[in-house]
Amino acid sequence: MTRGVPEAGAAGAGRSPRILVGADAQHAGRLAAGVVLSTVRANPAAVLGLATGSSPLPLYAALADAAVDFSRVSGFALDEYLGLPDGHPQSYAEVIRTAVTEPLGLDPRRVHVPDPHGTDHAGHAAEYDAAIDAAGGVDVQILGVGSNGHIGFNEPGSAFDSRTRVVALAERTRQDNARFFDTPDQVPRECLTQGIATIFGARHLLLIAHGAQKAEPVRRALHGPVTEDFPASIIQRHPRVTVVLDEAAATLLGRTSAE
Ligand code: GLP
Numbered sequence: 001m002t003r004g005v006p007e008a009g010a011a012g013a014g015r016s017p018r019i020l021v022g023a024d025a026q027h028a029g030r031l032a033a034g035v036v037l038s039t040v041r042a043n044p045a046a047v048l049g050l051a052t053g054s055s056p057l058p059l060y061a062a063l064a065d066a067a068v069d070f071s072r073v074s075g076f077a078l079d080e081y082l083g084l085p086d087g088h089p090q091s092y093a094e095v096i097r098t099a100v101t102e103p104l105g106l107d108p109r110r111v112h113v114p115d116p117h118g119t120d121h122a123g124h125a126a127e128y129d130a131a132i133d134a135a136g137g138v139d140v141q142i143l144g145v146g147s148n149g150h151i152g153f154n155e156p157g158s159a160f161d162s163r164t165r166v167v168a169l170a171e172r173t174r175q176d177n178a179r180f181f182d183t184p185d186q187v188p189r190e191c192l193t194q195g196i197a198t199i200f201g202a203r204h205l206l207l208i209a210h211g212a213q214k215a216e217p218v219r220r221a222l223h224g225p226v227t228e229d230f231p232a233s234i235i236q237r238h239p240r241v242t243v244v245l246d247e248a249a250a251t252l253l254g255r256t257s258a259e
Pocket of ligand 1: 051052053054055056078079143144145146147151152153173177
């Protein structure tokens, strides 16, 4: 199931994304939930790609409020920090457990996060990609976008054909994420992240962004050059993309279909 990323203009290169704009982050979360719920209603054993960060939290809250059975749904987190102690509240295993698995009622055995333990990170990364393939691939991949254009933790310069691997966090990312830690020094320096090609293999990409600080990253993702220097730009080549924004994040887009 290894799928590559098509060249610009190649057969299968992306068509225009669907763009939904909510009045605020909560409204956007409900719009994004509609996308996920229609997938899960059509396939109660759907496979979701799970993002962390603040962007998807209103989506997860809206899903938790929906009267839908998630017990057969599987989830694969995008990434995990290296070097945090087990149970650290900012480890993505914990974030996914408390924000997604428990509130939505997912079966913990079906929820996967890259394994940061031990020293064989390349082995764990390869196992993670294999597990996604064995599950049949991801139906809907939820994505945020970093201020520097990262998706997952694919920092600028990440190869479009990259798979799950160890990545050194950009200093900008460590600064952005310092708000989740007691001191900036506590932000890990490395992580395991799904690669760009891993993410691109999902059948539907659902990118969520809120706030004025995301307006420029969203504009570059949708309308800037498609370049490894701005990893989120790869969405322009994907055949099925939904972008859900609040009004502040949509201000630099010329054309949006507000709902
Ligand atoms: C984080 C995560 C990404 C997330 C992004 C944006 O560090 N690794 O998956 O999408 O950065 O975060 P936020 O949604 O908090 O702006």
